[in-house]
Amino acid sequence: MGDFDGLVALVTGGGSGIGRSTAELLSSRGARVAVLDLAAEGLPEEMFFVRADVTDDHGVRDAVEAVVTRFGGIDVLVNNAGIGAQGDVAAATDEEWHRVFDVNVIGMARVARACLTHLRNSHFAAIVNTGSIAATAGLPQRAVYSASKGAVHALTRALAADHVREGIRVNAVAPGTADTPWVRRLLDSAQDPEAERAALEARQPHGRLVTADEIAGAIAYLASPLSGSTTGTVLAVDGGMDGL
Numbered sequence: 229m230g231d232f233d234g235l236v237a238l239v240t241g242g243g244s245g246i247g248r249s250t251a252e253l254l255s256s257r258g259a260r261v262a263v264l265d266l267a268a269e270g271l272p273e274e275m276f277f278v279r280a281d282v283t284d285d286h287g288v289r290d291a292v293e294a295v296v297t298r299f300g301g302i303d304v305l306v307n308n309a310g311i312g313a314q315g316d317v318a319a320a321t322d323e324e325w326h327r328v329f330d331v332n333v334i335g336m337a338r339v340a341r342a343c344l345t346h347l348r349n350s351h352f353a354a355i356v357n358t359g360s361i362a363a364t365a366g367l368p369q370r371a372v373y374s375a376s377k378g379a380v381h382a383l384t385r386a387l388a389a390d391h392v393r394e395g396i397r398v399n400a401v402a403p404g405t406a407d408t409p410w411v412r413r414l415l416d417s418a419q420d421p422e423a424e425r426a427a428l429e430a431r432q433p434h435g436r437l438v439t440a441d442e443i444a445g446a447i448a449y450l451a452s453p454l455s456g457s458t459t460g461t462v463l464a465v466d467g468g469m470d471g472l
């Protein structure tokens with residue numbers, strides 16, 4: 229028996245990293261889990277994979293309907309798919325701005341839009357968006373990405389305000405740098421990966437990278453009945469990086 233028994237969760241970006249950990253945790257706590265991603269290697273059999281790109285509105289709608297056909301509804305949406313971008317404003321092209329916002333911000337709005345009818349039909353509806361500490365910390369060389377995550381935090385509050393009276397709660401997590409395939413790719417491309425990892429660890433007051441499981445735990449809390457009176461919040465999971 230788990231606190232997600234009888235609930236259906238859709239996790240975008242569930243093929244890797246934070247999304248994969250979240251999908252596994254929700255499944256272990258009783259949810260029937262669908263993963264929306266471009267690809268998802270080695271997904272456990274009990275999870276339903278829907279291949280879609282969050283920048284493709286038709287693809288997103290079809291994927292959401294496939295989940296509803298399979299599981300009968302959607303109670304929990306974890307809006308987690310995202311991409312990174314490095315550099316300052318001087319270096320960022322318009323194409324890069326459009327691409328990152330299309331995935332990280334409009335992508336979340338598209339999936340939420342496609343799920344709304346189903347969430348309204350749920351007796352316990354929750355959306356959790358993956359924001360980032362980059363939205364508030366003022367990190368160097370992350371201009372486009374940080375702006376996109378600031379928009380995710382704002383979108384979280386706007387969605388929460390628009391849908392609170394329909395019984396849909398909307399919250400976000402703001403992770404610090406986490407040990408996921410994404411960050412490992414970044415480290416692999418650095419000139420001195422070990423020094424780069426040490427610098428990232430030192431940036432967080434608790435002296436290490438955040439784990440994907442710790443972020444999944446925060447997402448599960450915000451998605452669960454335990455947080456039934458919490459909406460419009462952004463929960464930092466960053467080892468004290470923001471505000472200490």
Ligand code: NAI
Nearest residue numbers: 241243244245246266281282309310360403405406408410
């Ligand atoms: P990851 O790269 O390991 O996983 C991201 C997943 O999103 C991948 O499976 C990828 O295929 C999917 N995805 C990317 N673009 C997509 C698209 N257009 N349509 C559908 N799926 C798409 O990355 P990670 O680290 O697990 O990141 C997940 C989320 O957490 C992202 O939103 C990221 O911005 C956020 N985040 C990550 C942090 C980190 O240090 N790793 C820190 C703060 C936030």
